[in-house]
Amino acid sequence: MTYKTLFSVCFLSFLINSAISQTTITKWKDDKKGAISLTYDDGNRNQFKYALPIMERLQLPATFYIITGPIKGSRYQGKFVGRPVEDIIKESASNPTNADNYFERASAAKYLGYIGADALYDKSAIAFEDGKIDEAHKLMDTLYQKVRNGALKKGIEFSDEVAQEQGLAWDSIKAYAAKGYEFASHTVTHTHLAVLDTTNMSYELYKSKEDIKEHLGDKYIFDAEIPFGVEHPRALKYAFPAYAALRNMMTDSFLFEINRGYKTQPGSSNKEYVQWQRGPLSKTSLQEMKSYVDTTLAHNNIWLVLVFHGIDGLGWEALPHELLETYFRYIKQNENNLWVATFADVAKYMRERMHADVSENKTGSTITVHLKQTLDSRVYDVPLTLKTYVPGSWKVVKSNQQPNLKIQKDAKESYVLYDVMPGETITLSHQ
Ligand SMILES: [Zn+2]
Numbered sequence: 001m002t003y004k005t006l007f008s009v010c011f012l013s014f015l016i017n018s019a020i021s022q023t024t025i026t027k028w029k030d031d032k033k034g035a036i037s038l039t040y041d042d043g044n045r046n047q048f049k050y051a052l053p054i055m056e057r058l059q060l061p062a063t064f065y066i067i068t069g070p071i072k073g074s075r076y077q078g079k080f081v082g083r084p085v086e087d088i089i090k091e092s093a094s095n096p097t098n099a100d101n102y103f104e105r106a107s108a109a110k111y112l113g114y115i116g117a118d119a120l121y122d123k124s125a126i127a128f129e130d131g132k133i134d135e136a137h138k139l140m141d142t143l144y145q146k147v148r149n150g151a152l153k154k155g156i157e158f159s160d161e162v163a164q165e166q167g168l169a170w171d172s173i174k175a176y177a178a179k180g181y182e183f184a185s186h187t188v189t190h191t192h193l194a195v196l197d198t199t200n201m202s203y204e205l206y207k208s209k210e211d212i213k214e215h216l217g218d219k220y221i222f223d224a225e226i227p228f229g230v231e232h233p234r235a236l237k238y239a240f241p242a243y244a245a246l247r248n249m250m251t252d253s254f255l256f257e258i259n260r261g262y263k264t265q266p267g268s269s270n271k272e273y274v275q276w277q278r279g280p281l282s283k284t285s286l287q288e289m290k291s292y293v294d295t296t297l298a299h300n301n302i303w304l305v306l307v308f309h310g311i312d313g314l315g316w317e318a319l320p321h322e323l324l325e326t327y328f329r330y331i332k333q334n335e336n337n338l339w340v341a342t343f344a345d346v347a348k349y350m351r352e353r354m355h356a357d358v359s360e361n362k363t364g365s366t367i368t369v370h371l372k373q374t375l376d377s378r379v380y381d382v383p384l385t386l387k388t389y390v391p392g393s394w395k396v397v398k399s400n401q402q403p404n405l406k407i408q409k410d411a412k413e414s415y416v417l418y419d420v421m422p423g424e425t426i427t428l429s430h431q
Contacts, residue, residue, distance in 0.1 A: 023360045023369050023388040025353045027272075027300060028339045030385050031417050034296040035303045035339040035346045036331060038062040039247065041186060041225060043071070043165040046311035050321035052176065058332045063343040064176075065186035065225040065247070068208040070162050072169035075214065076207035078162075078189035080111035081199050092144035097137040102128075103197035105140050110191065114152035117143055118159060125192030129232050136195070161190040161227070164315050170215045177216055182342035185212055185224040185243070193239065194232035201235070205242040222344045222379065223247060229260055229279075229307075244379065245347045247305065250275065254354050266295060266302050273350050274299075279307035280327075281317040289327050297337055303346055348382040351375060352422060356384060366429040373422030383419035386426070390414050394430035401426060 028035050038055070040047045043066035055062055069078045082088075085108050097105055106128075109121040124139035146152050158166075173183055185208040187193070193201050205224075212220050223245040226235055231249055239246055250257060256269035258276050266276040278292045296302040310318030331340060339346070356373040367388060373380065389412065390397055397405045397416050405416040405428070420426055 023358050023367075023386055025356055025358060025371075026385045026387050026417065027353070028385075029341070029349060029383075029419075030339060031387060032339040033300050033337045035341060035349075036293070036296065037303070037305045037341060037343045037346055038308070038328075038331075039225075039305060039343055040064045040308045042161040042190065042309060042315060043067055043168050043186070044161075044310060044315040045164060045167055046314040046318075046321075047308070048168070048172070048176070050311050051308070051324055052181070054321065054325045054328055056179070058328050060328055060332065060340055061180050061182070061342050061345075063182040063184060063223075065184050066168070066173070066212075067162060067165055067186050067188070067190045068211040069188040070158075070165050070168070071173070071211070072167075073215065074170070074211045076188055076203075076211055078110070078191075079203075080108045081203050082108060082197070085112050089144060089147055092141070093148055097140040097144075099133075102137055102140060103195060105144065106192075106195035107197045107200035109140070109143055110189075112147055113154055113156065114147050115155045115157050116152045117147065118157050120146070122192070125195045128195050129192065129230065159190055160316070164310075174216065177220070180342075182344055183212065183216060183220050184222070184344070185209055187224075187227055190227045192228065192230070193226050193235035194230060198238065201238050205239055209242060218378075219344075223347060231259065245344070247277075247307075247343060250347065252351065252354070255350065260307060267299055269301075271301070272354065273301050273303060275303045275305055277305045277307060279309070279317075280319060282319060286323060286326060290330055293331055293334060293338070297334060303350070305343065345382050348380050349384065352380050352382060352384055356422060358386065360388075365431055366427055368425060368427050369420070370425045371420045371422050375422070377422055380422065383421050385417055386420050387415050387417050388428060390416060390428065390430070396430055397428055398430075399426050399428050 038060060040062060043064060068074050069076065082104060088105060088108050106121065106125065109117055120139055120143040124136045127139060128136035177183055187204040188208045189204065191204060193204060209221050224243040225247040226239050229248060236249060254272040256271040256274045258264045258266060260277045260279040266274045280289050292304055296304045309316040312318060312321050352373055352375060355375050356371060359370045361368040369386060369388060371384065392414050397407055399405060399418055402418060405418055407414050407416060
C-alpha cells in the first residue's frame, strides 16, 4: 500500500466516521416533507355537524377558532365597557366623530340597542382598516345620527358569525377536545378589533382567553385568530402580547408567512420555514385545493394552513361537505409524507426545533443523545423527532425508551428516527 492509498483509505474512513453517529432534529415530525393544519373559523354549527365526523373517520386533527361569548356556559358575553351609551349618543349630536372619540364610539356602536347599527359599524371599521380615516369617521357620524333621529329600529342584533354558532356548548367542545381537536380563541364577539378602544379591545382578547382557560385549560390559550384575518397594526399590537401565536401573523425570524390574501408562491422563500395559508372559497376547484398539497409535497419547508368557514350552506363561502371529504381523503393518502397536526402543535414544533440544541456522545456500543431547549417546557411540550445515524454494523437498535427502532437507510447511511421531549437524554444501543 502506498502512502497515497493509505491516505485515501484513512481519509475515506474519516469521512465515514464523521458521517455516522450524527444526530439532527428533523424539520418536521417523523421526518416528513411538510406540515398541514386544517383550521376552521367562527365555531359554525355545520363544522361540527358535517366536517368533524369526516375528520374523525379519517383520523385527521384540526383547529377550531371559536367565538366564546355565545357559547352556552361562557362567563363573558359581548358588552360595551365604558360610560352609559346614552351619554355617548347625546354627545355625538354636538361633537362630530374625530380621532379622539372614534374608538369609544366604535366600541359602543354594537351595544346601542338598534337594528342596523352593526352594518354601519362594519363599514366604518373596514374603512378604518383600509386607512380611510375620514370616511370611517363620517360613517360613524351617520350611525349615531340615525340612532338619534329614530331611523333605526330598537332591538338586539347578532353578527352573522355569532348567529351561525348559536347552540354550541362547552360540554360538546370539551368532548371534541378530548378526541384531540384544538380549540382556540376567535375573541368574545367576532368584532373588528382595530377600531375598539383599548379597554374593549382587552375585553375581547382576554375575556375570551379566560373562558377558554376555565373550560378547557392552559393548553388551549396558546394561539388565537383575530376576526377577519386582520393584519392591522393597531389590532396586532394588543393581540400579540395576549397569545403566544396568532394565525393572523407570526413574527418569528425563521418563518416566511404568506397569508390568505397574497399570491406569492411559497417556493420563492429560502427561509427555514414557510407558513402558507390558503382559504378555499365556494368557487375554488378541488384541483386547485389539491395543488396546495402537491406544492407542499414538492418542497421541504412548507406548513400549509388551510382556513375553512361555512359548510353546507351555513356560513361565509360555504363548501359542500362532499367536497371536503374528497379533499381530506387526498390529504390522508399523502399522510406518509405530510404531518397533519393542529396549528399549535406545528407552531410549537418549529419554535422548539429552532431553540434546541442536540449533543451526542458515542462510545463503542452506545450513542447517548441529549436534547436541550431554551423555551418554557410547560408550554412547549411537543416532542421533537431526532434522526441519528448509526453504524452499518448495527442490525438492531434500541433506546432506553423503545425496544426496537426501525433502521432506515438514506444515501448517506443507516439511521433511526425517534421522538424526544426537550430536556430528555436518550441512549441508543445495538445490544
Ligand atoms: Zn371569523
